[in-house]
Every structure is written in structure tokens, then in C-alpha cells.
Amino acid sequence: MSANKAALSGCKGATVQSGPQTSLPPSGVGSASLDVTGRLDRLGVSSRGLSAGDAAARLTRDGPNELPVARGPSVLRRFVAQFTDLFAVMLLVAAVITLIAYELGRPRDAGNLQLAVAILAVVLLNAVIGFGQEFAAERTAEALRAMVPRRSVVLRDGERINVPAVSLVVGDILVLEAGDAVPADAQVIEAHGLTVDNSALTGESEPARRTSDADAGGVAPLDAGNLVWTGTTVSAGTARAVVVATATDTEFGRIYRLTAQTRTERSPLQRQVAAMARRVAVAAFCIGALVFAIRLPSGGPVVTSFVFALGVMVALVPEGLPATMSVALAVGVRRMAHRKALIKKLVAVETLGSTTVICTDKTGTLTKAEMTVQAVWVPDQIHAVSGAGYEPVGDVENPEPLRRMLRAAALCCDARLLPPQPGGRWRVLGDTTEGALLVVAAKAGVDISAEQRAAPRIEEFPFDADRKLMTTVHRVDDTVIAHVKGAPQELLARCTHMMQGDDVVAISDAMRRRVVAVTDDMSRDALRVLGVAYRLVSADTGQAEAERDLILLGLIGMLDPPRPEVSAAIATCQRAGIRIVMVTGDSALTAEAIARKVGLISGASPRALTGADLDRLDDQQLRTVLADPSPVLFARVKPEHKMRVVSTFKDLGEIVAVTGDGANDAPALRRADIGVAMGASGTDVAREAAVMVLLDDSFASIAAAVERGRSVYQNIRTFLIYVFTSNVGELVPIVAATFAGFPLVPLSAVQVLAIDLGSDVLPALALGTLQPEPGTMDKPPRNPREPLFSAAVVRRILFLGGIQAAGVTAVFFWHIHNAGLPFSAFTADNPVYREALTMTQAGIVISQIFVGLTLRSDRLSIVTLGLRSSGRMLAAQGLSLVAICAITYLPPLQRLFHTAALSVADWAILVACGVLLLAADEIRKAVLRAQRRHASFAVA
Template sequence: MAAPTDVLTPGGSGGETSGDADGLAIRTLPPTDVYSALDTSPRGLTTEAADTRLRRFGSNELPRAAHPAMWRQLAAQFTDLFAVVLLVASAITALAYTLQEPRDPGTLQLAVAILAVVVLNASIGFAQEYSAERTAESLQAMVPHTCRVLRDAVLRELPARELVRGDVVILEAGDAVSADCRLVEAHDITVNNAAITGESDAVGRGHEPDQQGPVLEARNCLFMGTDVVAGTAKAVVFATGRSTEFGRIFQLTAAAPRQKTPLQHQVASMARRVAGAALAVGSLLFAVRLPAGQDLVSAFVFALGVMVALVPEGLPATLSVSLAIGVRRMARRHALVKQLLAVEALGSTTVVCTDKTGTLTQAEMTVVQVWAGGVMHTVSGVGYEPAGEVTDPEPVRAALRAAALCSNARLVPPSDGGRWHVLGDTTEGALLVAAAKAGLDRAAEEAAAPRVGEHPFDSVRKLMSTVHSGDHGYHACVKGAPQELLERCTAIDRQGEVIALTDALRAEVMTVNDELATQGLRVLAAARRELSGPHPDRDTVESGLTFLGLVGMLDPPRPEVREAVAACHRAGIRVVMVTGDHPLTAEAVARRVGIVRHSAPTVVTGARLNELDDDALDGLLAGQGDLLLCRVSPEHKMRVVTAFQRRLEVVAVTGDGANDAPALKHADIGVAMGASGTDVAREAAVMVLLDDSFASIATAVRLGRSVYQNIRKFLVYVFSSNIGELGPIIAATFAGFPLVPISAVQILAIDLGSDVLPALALGAERPEDDVMDRPPRSRHERLFSAAVMGRILFLGGIQALCGCAVFFWHVNGSGIPFSHFTEDNAVYREAITLVQAGIVISQFFIALTLRTERESVFRAGLLSNPWLLAAGGIGLVWMSGISYWPLLQNVFNTAPIAVTDWAVLAVLGVLPLAADEARKWSLRRRHSSRTVEQGGKR
């Protein structure tokens, strides 16, 4: 009896019911009742009915993601705390200029300079980070553009976006499925569901009612974004657009928030602390200067200058460009990073949740073992390229010949520098490759034994058989599941001799089958029989068979993955396999690549995850043993990622299918496959592996860790300079000197003109050799750790003392009382020039010593970073121009300094380098002593 037409409300991009609910109901109906349930007929919809549904429920496409306008993205660059502080400082400085009497052009120059710095930083940040997310567009791009539909009983080719619920579509091999459909006729159809499930194996589908399991496993349903591998079919659309399984994944992806990286949190925290310190120190010095008799406006401008000295104006630009250097380095190693901050976040990764197919494996089925004549034969080579060999091929040729003749797939040679690939079922492709490696020419074999009949594979028999003619009559070739095929065999080929298949021999075959299966191999059996004529019935063809052998195949691991996994383990990174595949297959691959290192890994299926509450899941993930998550859905992946993040882990997730997109977006680091991955996965991720290899992740982690270390190096460099600038200002304030030893404009000249290039050169330092032998840093570890702050104060303090010494040495040497100094005084101009030049010179030597933590810079090689030497030289040339070029003298209120003064500054500039070398020597000595003591105790 047909289901009433109102049982299921039509869905669509704006439908009221989900495709999941529709699929669960539709799957249970006989094919003849599907039409009435969806208010259609075998002749298809009428054009009028289709247009009505299209207007009511919307087109078969996913909603496009809304992106902020470009001006909003640019404006967001000015909301950074550093930018806000500098904008306020610029505005107040401009206001102070209008209140001064007489007005000081230097105050206006300072306001303009600060504003220019903000604009420069915002421009660099916008240019580096402008990358709008287009996940919805990518999902839409995966939907085929046209499809064949019955309308008014006529087969038409229509745009896929015009499909509506109730449309009858015609499908054949090579077609992409345009919407969620229920099969009503199926002729040997197999589909690739990789875009939905993440697994690339072709699966058979039929039109009979299906009562059990989730809708994605319904054997009579096809889903948007999947591909027809073989066969033909007629199907009725039951969900379109957002109501499809693809649409459900889109909604999960859109709802998943983009996680902030650890560096984002730390930079924001640093900005708050620095801004607070700048305001506090500026306010304190303003309060000190005002009672000393300085007028309000002058004291306020002075305090603003102090704030400018403390705020690292060049830091945002330096950080962005340094991260961009890391991006370029990763790109050279086949890892494309779309968000700059993700570079550093990779270095803090503590857990990698990796997909199996295509990431750890080649995504190409390969025969590795053939058992024939009681002997196991190994097959070399991987992938679909017929390069390799079979050990002792003669005994296996009969089995591989039968398997190859009983296959419909085709091997396609590479074109335009591409790779060999399979047209049709990938399992059959692997059989064809193995036959070629055994020395069989398929074209010659087909010419010698042309096919005259076929009984296609179906899920009930689990067999496929073909009939061939030859010089000696007719024969059948059969391949399929070993147990089902063995039941139909009465004889076995043993070393070229056909003997009766006894119970003992049957048990031997099944024992070998079980051994291959426990290795994670997919096992097929091959058989043959002689026939009396060209058209026997199926039961005759598939009975009385002679068993020829077993073929074991797998999707082989990538050769470089094992070392990459070992590198992650050495680095303290936990690697967890998350796959939709069978647990036995997953464990076998995990053992081959080194993810499983112990005898009893924890294997958890999606069904078990459904039974665990959050506390139980947290307890499961808290264990440090080998963990495999199998048969999982997109929701499961997101839940696992969230659970790891609750434990304060920094989680990287790899994936290639649309089913992986929600987890990729929700992870701290989403890593998609570039070669084989889907568009939606690539758009949801922040990093794309151009070679699809897990090894590129390990390389990226190594580079990410070095980026973080380099960021710390240039933070020490920048903030030690700020202390060197602030020290003389504070000293002059408490000494009663009426003017500043270094002006705010000079500070900007140092921060942007002399400091940026050396800081960038430090950011380009190569990774240290042992960077992957250290554990991941804690999510709570701050950029300004105790060690970093200690080094800033140590180096900056020495620089500040040298700056104070050179300033007061020059001022006191003139014999002029402090109260008589003015900004136009030649001695004052020389003194502030000496302070600025002294900071520039000492910063050059500080940059040299910051290249290493403990090792002597002389041992590392002074010339091993030529960019740093060049950057330091440019800074000195810039400083010389400020001192000697009249135009710049007028801008910065500077004066020429003598050669002897340069010599004194050079001696003082070396002091931070010498002091830090002494500190490193002390650290090395203590470390050596501890090592000797520990060795003695052992």
C-alpha cells in the first residue's frame, strides 16, 4: 500500500524537515511506494509542479556565507590594543599642539608620526590577513552543475540547482549525485561516498527496502556530492540544498567557531600589560614633572613621549612579516598556511587527530600478498602504476588472470605529468595492477578469452562472475568474498594440479584468509570452472568451481609517514587516528605507521562514543596510551576535538572530505589535503598540505616551534630597546633636567627605522637542531616568561645605563647649568644624538647575542645570518643620515657627532654582548656540572 502523500513534508534549502528524517522514512518503502510518498510518478514531475516546488522551497544549493565588507575588515585592524593606545596618543598630541603657545612644530610632527605608524601597521596586517572564508561557496562548487531528470515523461538535462523534491533522476557511471535520492531502479550500481564519509571505497547500492542503521548507511540511498563509480540507476530526490546530508555538514561547519590560537591570546595579554605599564609610567612622570614647575601642556607632551617609548610601535608589523616568513618556508615544504597566526600555533600542538585514507595512506588500493598453491607470494610496488613484481609469479598467474578477466575497471596511464589512476572500482584496479606485475597482458588475455557473459556483483552473493570463450571451449572466472566463494568450490588448484577440495584444505584456506584479514588486508578469492556453452545460468556458472587463490590488498601507508609519526612522538605530540574505517583495518595501518606502539591499543567506535557522556569521554582521552577512533561521524569528530580542548590540549586535525570540515574548523589547527581533498575541507582548514602527506605536518610543527622561539628573540630585542630608551628619560626626570634625553620622534625613528629590519632578521633564524626533541610548551606559557623578562631587563638595563652615562657625560662636560638648556642648544642636540646613536649601536650587538640561548654566538658563527648583518648596517646608515643630513637634522633636532664619539659609543655598545656571553658561559658551566653530577649518581 502506498504511503500517503502528506507523510513527508517536501524539503529543500528552505524545507521544514531534514534530509536525515526523510531518508529514514523513505528507505523503508518498496520502490513502487516511493513515488507516491514523494508526490511524484515514474514519469517524473510536471514542469508546473517542479516550478511550484522550486518557488516554495528554494533552489538546490547551499546558502552562501556572509562575509564582512572589506572596509570592516580594514577597520578591524585599528581595534588592536596597541593601535588604540597609539591613536589616542596621536589625538592627544595633536590637541596639545593646538593648546601650546607658541605652538611647537615638533609636537605636530610627533602626532603625525604616531598616526602614520598606526596606518602602516594596519595596512601590513590587512594585506597579510585578508582571507575571507568561503566554505559555503566551496560546498556549492562540489555540487555538479547539470543532471539528467525526467520532466513531463521526457529525459532532460537541467541545472542541478533546479532539482526539487520528487524529481526522478537518471544516473550512470561517472555521474556525480546532485541531491539526496532514493533508488527505485538499480543495475549493478556502486558509489564513492568519500565526500560524505571520508572513505574512498566504492560501495554497492540497490533499490530494495532497508530498515536498519543510520541513513548514511542506507543501501538504497544516494547523497549529494558523491560519485557513481559503476552501473546505472533511476532515483527519486527526497532532499535538496540545506536539507541534504551535505547541507547538514555545511550547517555544522558554519556553526563551528574559529578558535583563537595560543599566540593570539598571548599577544592580546601582552598588549594589555604593555599598554597598562605605558599609561602607569607616563602618568607617574607627568605627576613628577608638573609640581617641578613645567607647564601643563609640556608635561603632558613629555608623558606622551614616555608612553610612545614604552609601546613597541613596530611590533605588530614585525610580527606579521615574521609569521609571513614562516608561511613561505612552509610553502616550500608543501604546507600552505592561510592564516599567519596558525604558523606559530603549529609549534604548540600537543595532539594530532589524523585521518587515515589519503593522509597516512596512499589512497590507492594495492595488492601486497597473493596465496596460491599453498604458498604466499609477495607483491612489490605501491599505487596504480604497474611497476613492481610478484615473487615467483608462475603459480599465481592463474588466480590473477581470472581476477583480471572478471573485472570491469580500466587502468588509465598518466597524462601531462600526472599519475596512473583507475576508471571504475579501485579494488578491481588493484587486481589489474597485480596481474600486470605478474607478467600478464590484460589486452592479450581478453583477446584470447573474450567475454560473452556476465553476472554482476551484488551484496547478497558477494560474488561476480564472467563467461569467456577460448580455443578449448567456454569457461567462467569468478571473484568475491573468500567464504562465499569457497562454499561453491569442489576442487583446488595445487601447484598446477587440480585436486579435490577436502575439509582440511578448506580449513587451510580459511586460516590463511583470517591471517591476511588480521593484518588489515582486504581479501578476495578467485576461482574458475569449465562450461559446456556460452549462456549457462548463474547458479551453474557459480558452482562446481576450482579454487585458484587468495589476494590480499590494502591502501599502503606513505613511506615517509612512519618517521614523521616517530618525530611527533619524540616531540611529545600525541597522534590519534580518527577514521570512518573498520577497527581492524585502522589498527593494522596504525601499527604500520607507528601510531600504535603497544600490544593493546584503545579502540573506540562511534557507537561507543554515543554511549559516553562528557565526563566519561574526558576520562577516556586522559589516558596516554595508543588511541584509535573508528566508524566515527562528523559530530563525533567535533565532540572529540572539543573534549581534547577542554583538557587544554592544542589540537591539530587532518582531513580531506566534507565530513571532516566541521572538525577542521573547530580545531586549533585544521589541516586539509590539497591534492585529494575536497574544496570544503580546504576552505574550513587553516593549513593545506599540497602533497597530502602527514610528514609535512611534522615539518610544519618543527617550523612552527622555531617561529615561536624567533618571536621571543625579537620580543627581547624590541623591549630591551624600549628600556634603553626609557632609562635616560626617567634618569633625566629625577635629576631635574628640563628636557628629554631622547625625543618621541627619535624613538619612532629607532623603533621603525633601526629596529624593524634586525628584528625581522632574527625572525628568519633557522630552526635549532633539537627543536623536535623538546616537549610542547604549555598553553598557559606566556610570551613574557620569567626567562624572557629577565633577559629583557638584563640587556635593556645595560643599554639604559650606557645611554644615561653618555648623555650626562656630554651635558655635564659642557659646563652649562641644566636650567639653561633649550631644545635649540647645540650641546643638547649633540647629547640626544649620542643617546640615539648609542641605542642603535648597542641594539646591533644585542641582535647578535640574541641569536642563541646558551651557545656562544661566536661558535654559532657571526656570519651565519647575513641578513642580520645587513639589517644592522642599514640601521647604522640611517642613524648617520639623522646625524649628518641637514634635512633629517631639522626633523629630529639632531647634530653631527665626532669620530671619537662614535668610538666611545662602539665600546659601550659591545658591553651588552660581552655581558650576555658571560651569562651564557655561566649557564653552560652549570648545565655541564649538573650533567656530571647526574652521571655520577647513576
């Protein structure tokens, strides 16, 4: 340090230079190997800092120290984009077709115009819902900018001044103290006990030591011991550092660019819905064209044939499905919010339910991101410590023998324990390891403030990486005591005696081996171990004298503890067939120990790959590693490594969720199918890059959200069955009339739209809000390649739709047959035809009531489920029944829909058809349950 000071003092009065030589590669690459003098010379700055004029000139040349604002689509473009979804296009086409029918009809039917307007209203509603959910989209760039501190202390013209962080330039000398956020990438030129919390950038939980010593050439920038980075925080000590990179040239800027280049992909549900919409649209057009071609040679009017084909096309288009799906997803979003999981995009609800792999980081996600003392050893007994975090609440087992050691440990700390502000929590200003020592001392009954007053510090020998010790010297009355803490191996080598009870005894070889064994045992439990010792000294004792012939007091083991709810959440996810892989910036040893504590791995050690290992693996080798179901964890990884793991999992066909809380997690959060950020402790960067935010930072909320997501997907499939069952019931009578040669449609396009947009929507919404069935999390994830229209879904649609279609088709032709007239004698105004038309429409609505009841479960009987849990469904179906009665009996609606009043006997026939449908599906369920029982018995 003295050499550095001399070098700095030798620069006093040097001419401040400016010009091209001050430009640097991004993130200060290549600067770490330069010593202080070389760095200052290269930047053209003296130890007095830049002059005001030079700083202004550099600011004009290089621009402000801020990240550019990401410019996304305008609000108008985002809103217009809601109308480009294929389902929205299909609805618009339906509206256009209805308008065409209105224009071609002679006389024109005002009902067609009204329904076209209604369809357009549905499209607008869908757009408003989608736009409202998407408007809070990614603002990653703004969040990154917000992490740059607003003001910073710098040296300019030899004076300390407070300047806006955006005005910092390359060559500015920062003055850093404990608690400061680092505003730009900088090289340390003077340091006093400096440690920096890099967790937001690297994911490492322990503060990193920083010095002004030049690093050897070839060291990776993030591993350089003399560089500090934008967005990190000074944990302890003081320093001066010269700025080597600002704005997008910083390491944060690199992450910003990496994040901005990551494209957001469509969710599995979006892809499946788009594929389904394409198939439905093609099928509707082809079948409509076929019907038109069959009827055209019959000699009837072209407009009549076209309207007939229109009925076929409209019958196949699920007009109410987009609104139903959007609202069902929105319901899922609200329910997840109640479980402390905030979803920013509607489709993410289903994506989470489809998850097959969760890539989770460690610090702040599985752990509390708070160092906590777990055990204290004094010769020769280990004392357990309860409680977690920085709140000094918990118990120390038999604290009396520990107070001497914990008092010494607390006095040998620079950190401060800060009580919570209203609504906040306890915090540590300074090194988190020292914060843990202060907390355990308080738990053992040590009054830290009183001890500091009774033993004022008169000297300090800061920690450094060579000796791995920190020593503070205190005066207690007429006695001077040196308290020493540090790495157990280094401390033990300097100890000649140890405390046993109240006695000081010489350390034997056996006792040294015992201390080493205890240290190793604690380390295997992923505890960071510190030794504490003391000795009596004189007031003018130097460092070497103060740190020899020490008296060992004991050992302290601490850990960033797992969150208490994590183990159960991981067990739930594993039971659900979801693979969980830890990807962390921390060490492999710590990662494995935490993974074992939370139940992520058991048995033999997993395969552990570091970032360096990933660099050596090509893409095929990495795919082979990830395709192997054996446990694997990734440690010491960088943002690009994490994103590469996520991308490879996606290439293998997995649906990947990624958790994270730091800025370093942002690219992977964007790349994943669903990014999950921590809401309370996470950075703005992570929260903005993610599509899901855990408001309580609880991993358990992920398991609850997965269950809800699976339920949402099942509900989507359920109301798909409901909607397309109705479409089959609408299509078959029309096609049957075509081949039977009946000149009129059994169901008009106006009636089809009334069913789809009126009678079907509310019951479908009720189906979309069903609670998860028992055992939802006991099943493996669905195959991500399985289409929405799976074989099981198609079979259920054809089974229920076939029964419904057969019933309404039979009812229609039975009513026509009873008139005793030939087909050619029927006109649109024939009362019997209008009654038959009404019975077809009402028959579909009545049948759908029974379809809705049976769709509440794929295997459980309606008797088992009961009607009490069907309140929303019954209410929705009651409204549908009211609507069809109004269409049937109210004269204005009779004229609009071309219907006629039905008798009680007619209604009885329609209800009987619905009861038969329900009975048929109950028989199907009973057969299914019997088959499963038989299969279970055979396996047993």
C-alpha cells in the same frame, strides 16, 4: 530485483500527484524503511518520473538544489577591522599623542607632525598586510556548492533528459552510472551491481554496496543500504534513484549548517599578543601619568611636563612591533610554501608550532586513498607485490604461477583502468577494489585488453551482499568458463578442487584449514582478501550452477597503502612531544593496522572507540579518555563525533591541529586551532575550511611546518626581547631625569619614535627570519598557557635592557656633568644638552647592534655562530647605523631631531658600552652551558 521491476511496471500510468505530502524531513530521514512502491507513492511520482510542469512547480515551491552562499563581512568591513587590533590602536594613540605634542608645542615642531604621519603609514602598512592575508578567508559554503554536479540525467515524462543539477527537485528519478557524481540525496529504486564511494562524506575507503531493498526501521540514515548521498560517486553498476532531499535538506546541507555554526576562535598568539598589548598600554599610561604628576608641582610649564610624560609613554609603546610581527609571520608563510604547506592566515604559522595534539584521519592523509594489491597466494606460496596506487608499475614476485589466477580476476571486473591525462595520474573508473586487481594483473604481465578480446563476456551475475560473490561467464573458443571472485569464506565453501601448479586436485580438510589460516594472516595485516576460482560451464548455465563445484585458484590481499613518508613524519612529531590521534570513518581493525604500519602505535592494542561508543560517553567521560596519554583511536565516526573530540581536546587546554580531506572533515577543520587539508586529493570543502593546505598531500610536510612554526614563535620572542630591551633603554634615562630633577628629557618623544620606527624595525625583521636552531624538534611543545612575556623572556629583557639603560643614562649625565653647569641652567638650545641628547639616542642604537648579535641564540656563543650567518642582521644594523649618523650630522635632521655632532671619542665611549653588554651576555651564556653540562653529567 524482479519484484522491484514489477512494482515499477505496476506504477506505469499512475496519476502524478503534487502537494504538501511530498515534503520530507532533512536528508531523507524516515525514507529508508519504505519499499519502492511506498516511496514513490509518498513522493507522488510514477516510474516515468515527474512531468515537466510538476517539476517546475516543485522547483518554484522548494527552490533550487544548491547551498546558499555564505555572506561574510564586506571587503570594506574586513579592511576596517584591521585597524581595531589593540596594537593598531596603540599605534594610532601614539600618532594622536604626537599630534597633540605638535599642537601644544610653542613654537610647533614640524618633526612631530612628520613622525605622526609616519606612524599612520605604519598602521596602514600593517592593515594592508593583514588584509591581504585574510582576504582569501573561508569560502566553505561556495566549495560545498561546487561539489554539486552541474548536470544530471533524470526521467521526466518517461524520457531520459539531461538537466542542470540545480533544477533537481524532490521526486525526480535519477539515472546513475559508474563514474557519476550523485547530485542529491536519493533512495535507490532499481540497482544493478551498484557500489558508491562515500569517502568524501564518511571517510570510509571501501565503496559501499547499495540495493533497492527497504531497510529495517531505526537504521541511521548514513547506514541505510538503499540511500545515496549528494557529493558521493558511483563506483560501479547502474541504478535509478528517487530524490528525497535537495539543497540544505541533504546530508551535505547538514554538514554545511554544522560548519557554518562553528565559530572561528583566535589563535594562541593572537590571545597572547592582545594580553601583552593591554599590559603595555596600561603600564605606559600609568607610568606616564605618574611622571606627569611628579613633575607638575615643580613649577614648570604644564606643556613641558606633559611632553616629558609623553616621552615616557612613547618609550614604552613598541611602535614598530606590529609591522615587525606581521612581516616575520609572512616570511614564515613563504618558507612554509616552499615546503608545500600553504598557510591562509598569518597567525596560523605560530599556532602550528604550538601544536600539542594532531587529530588525523586515515584515508588520503596517512594512506594514499588507492587500493593496492600487496600479496598474492597460490597453493602453497605467497608472492609479494611492489608498487602503490593505480599506476601499473611494480614487480610481482615470480609472476608465472600467478598469471592464470590474475587473468581470471581481471576478466571478472567491471572497472576500467584509465591512463593519466597530461599532468595527471592513473585513475580507476568503477570499483577501486577491481581497479587494484587490474593493476596487479598488468604488473604480472597480463595484457588485459587482449584477454578480454580473446574471452568475451557472455553473462554476468553481479555481486550482492548475501552471497558475497561476483561471477562472469566467458567464451574461449569452444569452451565456456565461469570466473568467480569474492569473500574467501563464501568462495571456499563452494570449492571442491583447487589448482596446484598445472594440476587440479581435490581440496582436503587440511588444505581448507590452510586457506583459512592464510586468509586470517592477511586480515591481521589489514589486507582485504578476495578469493578467485573458476569452473567450466555450458553457455546457458544459471547462477547457482556457475557458482558450485568451483576450482580455487588463490587469494589476493590488498590494502590502501600508507604513504611512504608518513612513518618518519610521525616519528618526528612524537619525538617533538606531539600526540597523534587517528580519527577515521573506517573500521577499527583497518585503522589499527594502518596505525601500526606507520608507527603511530606499538605494543598492546590501543583503546578503540567507535562513533556509537562516543554517543554513549558523556563529556566528563570523554575528557577522562582523552586526558589519559595511553594510545587511543576513533573509528566509524561522523562529522559531529570528530568535532566533539577536537572540542574536548581544546577544553583540556591542548592546541589541536586536525587533518582531513573530505567534506565530512570540514566542521572539525573549522573548530580546530589549525585545520590542515590535503591540497591535491582533498575536496574543496576541506581546503576552504582549513587554514593550512598541504599542496603535496604529504604528512611529512606537517612535521616540517611544525618545525618552522616553532622557529617563528621563537623568533617572535627574540624580537620581542630586542624591541623591549630598547624600550627599557629609552625609559630608564627619562625616569632617572625625573627623580634627579633635571628639567629636560634625556630622550625626546621624537627621538624615541625615530629609534622604534627607524633603527629597530629592520634588525628586528632580520631576527624574525632566523633559521630554526638545531634540536628544535627534540623539545616538547611549549606550554600553551605560557605567556609571550614568560619569566625567561622578562629576565633577558631586564638583563640586556638594564645594562643598556645603565650605559646610556651614565653617558647622558656624564656629558651634562662635564659642562660644569647646574641643572637649572640647561635649556633646549644648550649645545651640551643637544650633544648629551644625541649620545643617548646614538647609545641606544649602538647598544642594539650588539643586542641583535647576542640574540641570535639563547645559549650559543657569538664565536660559535660566527658572523657569516649574520648577513641579514649585519646589513640591517648597518642601515640603522647610517640612519643615526645622518640624524647626528646632517643639518636638516639635526634641526628635526634637535641633535648635535659627536666626536670620535664620543663614539668610542658608546661602542665600549655596547661591547660591555655583549661580553656580559657571553658570560651569561657560558654559565648557562656549564650548568647544562653539569646537569647532564649528574643524570648520567
